[in-house]
Amino acid sequence: LKSQFFANISHEFRTPLTLIIGPVEQLWSKTKRVAWKHQLNLVLRNARYLQTLINQLLDFAKLEAGGMSLRAQETDLVQFVKRIVASFMSLAERQHISLRFESAETVISCYVDHDKFSKIITNLLSNAFKFTPNGGVIVVSIEKTEQQKVNLRVEDNGIGIAKHQQYKIFDRFYQSPDVKTSGQLGTGIGLAFAKEMVELHRGSIAVESEPGVGSTFI
Ligand code: ADP
8 A cells, every 4th residue: 555655646746747847948948048047957957856756756666566577678788888877977077077987898788678777877876976076986887797797887986885884775765874964865765776676687786885985886
């Protein structure tokens, strides 16, 4: 019942939000006044953030209800991951973060569910941006292993995660206490969701991190 309720309300929130974003986008593109553009940008950024949260909640409810299955298709992971990383470039510029994509291979063919796999990377990248200060470095890389597997890494040189918290961060609703008090936005479901998506792909996810040095999600 709880999952059903979450699914219903997130669904109900989505429609009006879409109807807010559309007209605001139109106003943004029509106006020439810089001050208005600035205000509309704020509206859009926050409306899109709300949209991401609602979509995440909806996905999570679906997952809880056992209604998520894998729709895998053959994909070149190099191009696929490169494209997602590219979509974070303007955020990287805004935060003065150096964002890089690395792959020794030009093509890595693999079966993935496009929607779910992009959510895994987007979640990890969003976290990297959230916890890396201005001037930092974020590197996304992929490599083939000898066991015919693929390693995907999202590495940052941000605030890092204390050892005693590392095993909890994949739990649902977990946020580190300092994140909660810093006023940083978040729900604590991002990594739990990413882990479920990884496992749906029959993979595994782990973290290596050192406070003050950075974090690597593999
Ligand atoms: P949230 O929505 O709060 O970001 P997540 O499940 O995505 O929830 O992350 C859980 C917690 O893991 C965060 O509150 C943060 O403490 C920690 N964390 C995740 N990614 C990073 C990272 N790249 N660097 C430092 N801490 C991180």
